[in-house]
Amino acid sequence: MHPKPAAIRVVIAEDGVLLREGLAGLLERFGFQTVAVVGDAEALKTAVAEHAPDLVITDIRMPPTFTDEGLRAAVELRRAHPGLAVVALSQYVQHSYAADLLDSGDGRGVGYLLKDRVVDVEDFIAALRRVAAGGTVVDPQVISQLVRRRRDPPSSLSAREREVLALIAEGHSNTAIARQLVVSEAAVGKHVGNILAKLRLPQTDDTNRRVLAVLAYLRSDK
């Protein structure tokens, strides 16, 4: 199915055994190479130092305190290993988490997803691939809350424009958005232009830059 030049090497950090094994199986099924599965943040750091993976998938909430040790480890790892792609999985939306992670590095190769997304197998794998390729992926629920939080311009966005905005923030290209919304690519291009204009953001075709700009704007109200 997918042409694979070299398998993406992954370290999984998740304290729930069922989900950890499920993730490992899922990744294997899609041709990723899982080099280590660990259950806490310290083991994650050790595993990354040992295996130098391309991608880390980590639960944010892990032992011993069950608050944000996975996230802190991820930010630390990205500082120590520039270019290491990280996808953080969270049980619930927490803006400060997403912001901390997105601010690490230059926002490239970062994903923040709710845990439940894992079960949408293909979308989840696609998100992993985008992040591993240096893209940025933020959970649609985070985006929709950020949009709601902004009091001014986004309220002037049309419903369709909001949909497109959420897809931009998820890291999709115009082509992918067009396919998903079943409209022409030209229509998507027009929507994107309108959105960026309404948000007073610079026009750009670089998907990742677009995502970061949108997120930066949405967060700026906080």
Add this chain to the structure above:
Amino acid sequence: MSMRTGNPQTALEAVTWRRLLVSSWPWRSAGYLLTTLPLALPAFAVLAIPWLVLVARLTAGDYQVGVIVVLILLGAALIAALGPLIAMPLADLERRRLRMVDARPVGSGHRNAASAGPVSWLRARYADPATWREVGYACLLATVAPVLSIAALLAAPLTGSFIASPFLVLAQRPGDGPVALGFGKVATVGQTLPYVIAGVLLLPLVPYLLTLLAGGHAAVARALLLGGPAEQLHAELAEVSRSRVRLADAFEAERRRIERDLHDGAQQKLVGLTLQLGLARLDLPPGSPAAESVAAAHEQAKQLMAELRELIHGIQPQVLTDLGLPAALGELADQSPIPVAVEAHLAGRLPSQIETTAYFVAAEALTNIAKHSGATSASVTAHQHDNVLTIEISDNGHGGADPHRGTGLTGLADRVAVTGGRMLLSSPPGGPTLLRVELPCTQNQQPSG
């Protein structure tokens, strides 16, 4: 007094009873007064001796100021420090002894000291007014009670000696001198006649005297050792409040257990199952009946995941457990359909029951605001000052909120009341509405780890 349909319940009641003289009451009363004496001794030894020494010195004309001051201080200190230690076991014994002359039920006037550890138990006891009533009783037991008891108990042999006086005189050998009877002396049988008459007249009165004194003593004991109806009611009310807090704590613990079980068990397994279904779906040829039914199962499992997450969130939001009140209030604000400004700066984590109560108050208030107020914006503030957590939820809606209309607010007021807090609502017609909740939180725990 109370109705006199049956046998008297107390010695005091028995005094006005026709059949007193042929009943056991006088004997029981005499026994009660007699057993007062040995019990008065320890109380007397600890509590009264410094005062007696003082009195003795003063009557001896010794007016050394230093000694007097020391004796006064020593006496007061003994009462204050050792008083309760002597008085409490003494009171226990006295409450049991009370049954000799009082058939009514007897219970301790103390508040229940549920606290563990001897130090906190002692502290609770020293702070309890009932303890100091017992000390007061011990003081009476050390001083007035033995004097009166001895006087009453001596009345019987004295009366007996009056009646027996002629025989005493006859039994005199020559040269023995007159017989001493009370305050007088008799030398001949003729002189004893007034004593005999007085003795015969007084004899039936002796049981009354004994019963009356025992009854009086018992009444004082009951009043001081058991507390009046107001004290009993107060103690019962305090116990009811405590049991309400215990119930609420147990409820809270149970809620957390259910949340944890669902989260660690059912939710994890469901995610695993849904993931498996998602994978199975990919392995089946698209469009085949098997693929369709697996796809349907996958969708249902996803639906169930969302419902279970909602359910768990409603029991105890995980963000509250993990990150505390400010983060949880922020999440509430994010989920509200109208813009909500949150300002919550707390030094550390609060006791979990306080956090939960504060959270659900804010959640219910924001739901009400979104549903009924017509507000376009709202704000939630939380701050802690002097061990009181204050939550204020305000909106710019049309006001007129009635706490008696919605069961939500009443239920919240109950939750708040259990923690010893209070809830204030200001919602004039035309708005704005302000809900203020104050929750006392004594200990402030740091985030774990």
